[in-house]
Every structure is written in structure tokens, then in C-alpha cells.
Amino acid sequence: MFPKSTERVSAKSVKQLTIIIVSYNTAPMTLKAIEALDLHNRSVDYDCIVIDNASTDGSVEKISEAFPMVRVISLRENVGFACANNLAASYCTTPYLLLLNPDTEADVGAVCALMTFAKAAPGAGIWGGRTVFSDRTLNKASCWAAPSLHSLLFRAVGLSRIFSQSALFNPEEYGNWERDDIRQVDIVVGCLLLIRRDIWNMLGGFNSKYFMYGEDADLCLRARALGCQPMITPDAQIVHHVGASTNNNDEKAILVMKARVSLIQDHWPAWQVRYGILLMWFWSALRFVITRPLAYSGNSKGVLSAQRWQLIWRRRDTWLNGYDQA
Incomplete structure (x- = not known):
């Protein structure tokens, strides 16, 4: 079992939570995300930090003007999701940190439910909720198994x-699994991830080599190795408008494959790593071959799938080594 929190909160202290949002050219959605927090989750007294990855859409000015109570940190270059969260967390003093994607809208009482759940299941160390798409259908990507x-x-x-x-x-x-009951999971996804700050500090936050994608999986797997038992509750639900921070699907496809390779390298037994990398190669090769006919099918989805796997296969040298080890 992970050690009990070392945080000491005085009786006079009110705020126990800081919500961190990393934005990158997502001004309209980031504003909606903050608005949903402000309208639907006022029962929780929290600080909010938006850290902006050198957006060019006026995010900093728009957010600062609309929500002066939010601390906005403007970066001169895009340092990636992992590094941006690490930097924002370094300014936090509350016992809990909640990582929230800019393309989300929290349902009524979601933050309160998540905090209540965390205090009822302190051994988990990391907590998440239930995500749905814009049409309110289930989005399974609130958690994963390793x-x-x-x-x-x-x-x-x-x-x-x-x-x-x-x-x-x-x-x-x-x-x-419909994410409709409480369950222990291997990985809580970073679109809605609550963590004790002392655990975050002990882990050193996200591994900064994961520029984008995979950093949440790596964090949770390292936390599990130290005794955490991440958990999901259906009572904390958000709408996730997927992919707002990565408009280039080709870029996303390469980063996802690169992240999967890095997770294999970092968390699998040494004897399994070579087989894992071989399976990644085989997966991309097989999909490249299978989807080739779709490129000429006239079906838009089929054409896009074929183009994506063609790109992944041709750029395999880019992702087969994972993220840089430096």
C-alpha cells in the first residue's frame, strides 16, 4: 500500500485542489472547459492554472480577460503536454492536483464527486472518472489496462x-465494461486525472520524454510499482471533445505509436521488449497491407485509414525506437 499522505492542511486552509489545464490553440474549448467548472462545480473551492504552450490564437489574452481568477502561464515555445503539466504543478501548494484537458466539459458535480471519491478511497493515490463523447455516448478512454x-x-x-x-x-x-461502477484500473487517462501532490512529487511528475501521449500511462504504471491502486468512479463524468490539441491526425498517429514503444521499453520485462517491438512492426506492416485496397475504394473513411497506415509504415524508423532516452 502506498504510504499515507504526508500533506498537512491547517484547519484554516480551504483550498485542497488545483486544477491544471494545458492549452495549445484551443481558446474556444478552453474557455468552455473553465466555464463548465465555474458553473457546475462551485461546491469545490479550487485554484485553477492554465498553462499555454505558445498558442497563436490569442488563448492567453482571451482566458485572462474572461476568467481573471484563473492563473494563466504563457510559454514562449510548445514544450509538450508532459513538461507543461510538470511546470504548472511546480507552482501548486494544494494537497491534490487535477489534470484536465482543455477539450472537456465537466458535468454538474463532477469535481466534487471525484474529490469525495478520493477521500473515501485514499489508497488509490490516483483517481479518474467516466468520459462521454459530445453526443453523450460512452468514451472508453477514461482508463486503460496496461x-x-x-x-x-x-x-x-x-x-x-x-x-x-x-x-x-x-x-x-x-x-x-461500461465504466458504470467503481473499479481499480492500471491507467487513468490524463484528460481527467486526480492525484495527490505528494505522490506526484515523489514520482517526479510526468516523464518529460513523453512529449504527448503515453505520459499518463507511464505515470500510473510507475505509481502502481510503488503501491498505488488507481481507481475509476462513474460519479465523476465529463464530456471529452477528443483531439482538440492535436489537429494533425498524422502527427497524432506517429506520437501514439512512439508512446506505445516507449511504454514497452520502460515497463515490460527486458526479455519481452524485443518481442513487443517486433509486434509493433508486424501490426503496422499488416495494417499497411490490409488497408491498401481502401485507398482506391472511394470511401472517405477507408481512404483516410489507408493513408494513415501508409504514413505509419513509411515512418516506422521515426517511432520504432520510441521517444529519445535522453
């Missing part, structure tokens, strides 16, 4: 897609 040899094999040969509701063949998504 990737493994067999989960990657099933992804590579397509069984995870064919049997998406199977916990056996689609273990990373926890099969058909």
Missing part, C-alpha cells in the same frame, strides 16, 4: 477490433 504481449498480439492480428466487447481479446479496453 499493454502486454498478449494484448498487443490481439491488436496486431485484429482480434481486439473483431471482439471489441471481449475482456479476453480486448483487455486494454477492459472489454465491455
